[in-house]
Amino acid sequence: MEALRHYLRLHRDNCVDAVVRLVRQPFASSLTILVIAIALALPAGLRVAVNNADALSESWQGAADFTVYLKLDVTTDAARRTARTIEARDDVAGVTLVDRDAALAEFRAKSGFGEALDALNTNPLPHALVVRPESGVAADVEALASAVGKLPEADVVQVDTAWVARLRAMLALAGRLVDFATVLLGLAVAIVVGNTIRLEINNRSVEIEVTKLVGGTDGFIRRPFLYLGLCYGLAGALVATLVVTLGLLLLDSPVRAVAALYGSSFALRGLSPVEMGVLLAGGGLLGWAGAGLAAARRLRAIEPK
Amino acid sequence: MIRFDNVSKRYPNGRDALSGVSFEMERGDFVFLTGPSGAGKSTLLKLIALIERPTRGTVLVNNQNLARISRRRIPAFRQRLGVVFQDHKLLYDRSVFDNVALPLVIAGASRRETEKRVRAALDQVGLRGRESHAPITLSTGEQQRVGIARAVAPRPDVLIADEPTGNLDPDLSLEIMELFTRFNEVGVTLLIATHDLELIERLPHRRLRLVGGQMSDDKNRRRA
Numbered sequence: 008m009e010a011l012r013h014y015l016r017l018h019r020d021n022c023v024d025a026v027v028r029l030v031r032q033p034f035a036s037s038l039t040i041l042v043i044a045i046a047l048a049l050p051a052g053l054r055v056a057v058n059n060a061d062a063l064s065e066s067w068q069g070a071a072d073f074t075v076y077l078k079l080d081v082t083t084d085a086a087r088r089t090a091r092t093i094e095a096r097d098d099v100a101g102v103t104l105v106d107r108d109a110a111l112a113e114f115r116a117k118s119g120f121g122e123a124l125d126a127l128n129t130n131p132l133p134h135a136l137v138v139r140p141e142s143g144v145a146a147d148v149e150a151l152a153s154a155v156g157k158l159p160e161a162d163v164v165q166v167d168t169a170w171v172a173r174l175r176a177m178l179a180l181a182g183r184l185v186d187f188a189t190v191l192l193g194l195a196v197a198i199v200v201g202n203t204i205r206l207e208i209n210n211r212s213v214e215i216e217v218t219k220l221v222g223g224t225d226g227f228i229r230r231p232f233l234y235l236g237l238c239y240g241l242a243g244a245l246v247a248t249l250v251v252t253l254g255l256l257l258l259d260s261p262v263r264a265v266a267a268l269y270g271s272s273f274a275l276r277g278l279s280p281v282e283m284g285v286l287l288a289g290g291g292l293l294g295w296a297g298a299g300l301a302a303a304r305r306l307r308a309i310e311p312k
Numbered sequence: 313m314i315r316f317d318n319v320s321k322r323y324p325n326g327r328d329a330l331s332g333v334s335f336e337m338e339r340g341d342f343v344f345l346t347g348p349s350g351a352g353k354s355t356l357l358k359l360i361a362l363i364e365r366p367t368r369g370t371v372l373v374n375n376q377n378l379a380r381i382s383r384r385r386i387p388a389f390r391q392r393l394g395v396v397f398q399d400h401k402l403l404y405d406r407s408v409f410d411n412v413a414l415p416l417v418i419a420g421a422s423r424r425e426t427e428k429r430v431r432a433a434l435d436q437v438g439l440r441g442r443e444s445h446a447p448i449t450l451s452t453g454e455q456q457r458v459g460i461a462r463a464v465a466p467r468p469d470v471l472i473a474d475e476p477t478g479n480l481d482p483d484l485s486l487e488i489m490e491l492f493t494r495f496n497e498v499g500v501t502l503l504i505a506t507h508d509l510e511l512i513e514r515l516p517h518r519r520l521r522l523v524g525g526q527m528s529d530d531k532n533r534r535r536a
Binding site: 219310 | 363393415
């Protein structure tokens, strides 16, 4: 019991000592912490970006609307009838008619081809029906689209869900790349901390020598350096969390503005509490490991003479 | 307590620091190790503290053959040995208290025990009340006494010292020697290397003399 208390006290003292050491040389330690923070913020930020794109593409997945362009000679009345026919189907949730005259007016206003359109005598645009299927499953949508395409008034049916699938495949690839970057940058964090600890060990070689002379075990001598590594890693992870959160905050209102233009209520998702925990724990662990690697090599080399 | 059997030490550079040294010290002995510089005094002490290993021969401390102590078990051995250095080897970024407490903290003494022993050790060397001072603010003689307090705080059976008065004037040197005598009176075995012959002539203790790495003289040996 007494031994355990002593052991815990040593750990607490080491921990306090590590923090004091960081604070005592603010310039040097903040440089190291910033490097660690950047190396951690990069994969964390990319991860957040991929997660958001994922969430966004998921919300598109459901939107399996397709467009039916009617033949040019179909009148407005006939188009309305066709719309009602399609809407009556069980597998259709709704149909919106895009009137050819309204479409031309909108195109003229928004495309900038106004003068070119004036050169045309007739409206080149057909009536179009935007069909919203009851089901979002690709096969159901395909079946509905082909049934609708067989109607005599229908000219072309355009189902455009393939790009969503492509986007998701690309996002999966991006996720893999982020995994890879995470491993590499994590390694970089361990190396940065390891190198810093190596210098610290060199600076404190007298202390190490004296401690060995009065009977300090390897573990006793190593521990303060492990705690120093842990502190570096944790501090870096903390700054990285702040950087990512701040970045999201800065991007939030422009992203909302863009989303609003597309009629979406999409908002950026930040780091979840679990992700923050993983980031902090990962940073601390990498710092500890880097310090451990450096200490294992260097401490043995410093012997009393 | 300490026994050397035909011990030789050759350094990697080919220099023979000790050749065929044999001697024995009983528990409670107070022995001076003398001889010109380069005679091998420091090497002999380093063999006792396991800072160096002998090339040939056997060193026994407290009936323990040092050759059988592996690297991993050196710390436990050193915790029971007091060592005083000529250059004090204090840690200048810590207070006097923390310096003296270091071996106690390593050995796992409780806080109360540590405080008690640090006070007692500082009291013995005449530095009571200087716990919170920085070593750098103390004089050389006081720093040496802090080093001695650190060596005796864990109450070792054996205390070895390498030129503990090397940087001190004669009055301070005598004071340090009187300090060692008091430790000896409470049963500590002492082996002190010094070339200060003038000083030790005045003291009745046994004297081992090393010349060129060989034992040349053994004076005032107590006969059992």
